[in-house]
Amino acid sequence: MRAVAEISDPIHGYFYLSSVEKDIVDSPLFQRLRRIRQLASAYLTYPSAQHTRFEHSLGAMHLAGYAGNVLKDKEYVSSDDVQMLRLAALLHDIGHGPFSHLFEEVLEVKSNITHEDIGRMIIRKSAISDILAKHGYRADEISDLAFGQSSRMFLNEIISGGLSVDLMDYLQRDAYFTGAHYGRIDAERIISSLEVYDGRLAIDRAALNSFESLLIARYQMFKAVYFHKTVRAAEVMLLKAMMLADGHLHLSESYKRVEDYMRLTDDMTLANLLMLKVDVNNNNDKDDSNIKELRLAKRLAEDYRDRRLFKSVFESILQASSRLINRLTDARYLKDRCDEIAGIAGVDPDMVYIDSAKAPSIPRAPGKEEPRDLILVGKEPFRVKRIELKDIPLISSILGYMNMIRVYTIEEHREKVAKAALSVFGSEAESWYERIAV
Incomplete structure (x- = not known):
């Protein structure tokens, strides 16, 4: 892979983009992620939490390349596998809608669809597919890997799960931009220890302490940041407003056309809520209950905007x-x-x-099943050991x-x-x- 561009990142320092990565990053579909905050409404509680899905995706790509090269040096994967891992990590969030997981709640209730379903559609049926094909990569293979459907389980586990680059990037990035200290982890130690055993991702037993710290950090970030009462207050308001206005704004149907979905960003969606027409005389729908819902949606959006939480x-x-x-x-x-x-x-x-x-x-494995064990690799006579998570004292306390x-x-x-x-x-x-x- 020849570097054609360089990124300066506050979490990982300098890293590079290959030509296929640069073409994807420069595409309007990927640039849209600049306008979707990683932590939705957390900036109303943590003022610096303005980071977006764009830089998180770049960070996950970088860590995927690091993990891929570690496994390549140990002769588990090829150079082409490393590039595919980087592309899958780069595109794993391409299907997120405005306000990230909040919008996904609207989709699941109204349309029974997830951001992963939309991500598959975008990778396979948009300009992203053309870019991948131009550089010799199959969109279906990248899509499968990005969303945990590769035939090689250990590659899926690099993208999502308890040892994933997604987890290792967002914990560090969210901690940095919120100012919380809980997300500080030793990602390099964990990644450098990666092994493969029986088709599964494993770690050197000497890195067990770092793995424990990773999961405890995630647990603490949920308590301190993701489930913070004021963060959740803002999110409750926004979610309620989107639910009430969905029939009018057709938010949950936007995924059916990529062009419509492209227009859905945080600021645009909030603006649409703020511009709701709630005067009966100016609204074609005379149903009083509908007008009441739209008025409430607009009021919630106004209070959200002005931080009256x-x-x-x-x-x-x-x-x-x-x-x-x-x-x-x-x-x-x-x-x-x-x-x-x-x-x-x-x-x-x-x-x-x-x-x-x-x-x-504990983060779900790529197939969404509950993780139960960890594979440790070490020196003889105990070269490989499967250890139940419930038997790891620190982890058992949060299972x-x-x-x-x-x-x-x-x-x-x-x-x-x-x-x-x-x-x-x-x-x-x-x-x-x-x-x-x-």
Whole structure:
């Protein structure tokens, strides 16, 4: 691979682009990622978190090349495999919509589709496919590798999972731009230790401590940044606004034409929400409930823009034994609890929001299955050892899911809704009201 361009990056220093990579990066489809923030709304809490999917994709590409070269030196892969890994990592986020995972929630509810489905479509059926073909690469092979469908499992694991370059880049990048210290990891130590055994990615047993630190860092970043109550407050507002306005703006149908999807960026989507026409006299649809939804969507967008965010009045970091665990994803149950809390508090149900968040403590493997073991490679007589994650003390302490539920409302209703939420959820959580009472 001949370098034709150089990138200066605050996380990884200087690294290069090959000719095929440069052509992809210069394409409008990839340049669009400059306008999609990596952490959606986190910049309203962490002012410097303005980084985007664009630089994360470049960073993941660089680390994929590093990992590929380590495996090439150990004679597991070829030079062509290394370039394919770099291309897959470069394109693994190409299908993300505005506000990243928030928009994906809209897609999943309304269209039952994911950003990975859209990414496959873009790689295979857009100008990206033409660029790859021009340089001698097959779009279907790159797409399969980018989204965990390569026949060689260990290559998939480099792109996604507990040893992935995706994870190692975003932890360091998110920590750097938010100012949080939890995401500091020794990625070079882990990558340099990579091995392949029985078709799976493995590490040298001497790097086990670094692997433990990687997963603990991810866990801490979820608690401190990704699930931060104010970050989630902004995201709840934006998600609600997009859901309410979807029928009018057709957001969840935009993926059907690449040209339409290209126009969906963070700022453009927020602008569309802010420009919603909510006057009955100027709207072709005279349905009062629809007008009410659009008015609420526009108000939420305005409050989001001006950082008038919801207040968290009730919070629970749920244990595995909690009776609420299995209801976190039950939309009907959560809607009923919202109405119940609003009724007790005597407020408009539209002013009460329940946010439930659930994330696996250990990143999912490429096939989305729950990881259960780690392959360690070392010197004789114990050259290879499969170790269950539950048998690694630090990791066993975080196995399972991070489960969180919060109740939000506007400033003027804080105390009433806090008391109502406490009466509904009982002793399952700690509420804002209890904390200030102390």
